[in-house]
Amino acid sequence: MIVAAGPVIPNFGQGSPCERSNGWFCTDWLSAHWGDTLQPALVQHVWLTLIAVGIGFAIALGLALAGFRWRLVDAQIGALADFLYTIPSLALFQLLVPFTGLTVTTVEIALVSYTLLVLYRNMVEGLRGVPADVLESARGMGLTRMQTFVRVELPLASPAILAGLRIATVSTISVATVAAFIIPKGLGEPIFIALDQNLFKTEILAAGGLAVALALFADASLALVGRAATPWSRA
């Protein structure tokens, strides 16, 4: 064998028999590439989602306060959010690229836009759903407008807000897989790579399974947090 002579030619035929025959689920591939492929993708996916939902929540809260106060603003915001929702994710990513390039910013702008509709609607509906007699008693107890909002309206609206947060988080995890089309980040990336590499089944199933598991896990944990935070909503 010649050592260190000429360029190293990569040997593509070195995978396990399962990998070479593109078996349904190669556990040896999984253990070999968990560290360099799946785990980083999972962490990136979590970050993409957290940033998007965090920013989306802040913006939606600001908008919801405005929409709750002024009905006219509510109709405008609602129509705009409705319109944003009709733009397909792949198209929205591509349409943003001329402005912000192939960056995380592009992806986050798109992801945040998609969270807005659900979060905004649920916040406004939740705040509107507070019964009039409850507000009346709050005023009777001498609470100021601000105190009523913080101590009465916000807690009573929180189950609806949390329901919106769950939906927004799960759908963001779902849409974030498309982000790999723009930037090589998130669980979409191994899937796109596997699709390019002659449909490598193990990678598709592993990354896809992780994305679904992440979504279900996020949904369940937010539901638990909600139960703990709003003990009065338990029937």
Place this chain on the structure above:
Amino acid sequence: MIADAFTPHTFLDAFGFIHHHASFLLQKTGEHLELSLAALGIALVLALPLGLWLGHRHRGLFVALSVSSLGRALPSVVLIAFGLTILGVGFWNNTAALVVLAIPPILTNAYFAIAGADRDAVEAARGMGLTEQQILTRIELPLGLPLVVAGIRISAIFVIATATIAAIAGGGGLGEVIVNQASYGLAGVVAGSLCVSALAFIAAFSLSLILRAVSPRHGRVP
């Protein structure tokens, strides 16, 4: 993947592309519509009767809820990639994946539309001697129709948007233009995106009109 320089002028170029390749884009839009309608049609046939029946029987709340949350948790890319590994490349792989994505909103909304119909109205109808089928078609369905149509609207938007991603699995349609910048250039990519958005918007708008037509008018007795 994308190598051109990005300027806001790209949008002008995109309109130029639409102008010069109108018949090509129309053909791709046709393919897109065909794929979306096939998926939506199959999903309607499968999910609508099931949702209406479960709702009428007030049974299967758990099914309706888990289908809706599972449907949301399944990323479209993952589903299409799964479909590709199981069914191979082709029209039916994409259709099957899109059907799975289209079912949850239709099923869940149909269920809650019918199950949520005014109990008093249903009891009154039963007292008047209407058969179960008549109760469903004459009382519960008219009352719940806005919610049913809203579910179909969500599904339609979803399917049209996701059919774009089907292009990664050789599905044709407008996605093929969007994912293939090497052939069509950035102008083509943006033009394709504009066409998909327009298609989704037209579908959403027309279903909104239907929704308005079937919604009860407030404060007016027919």
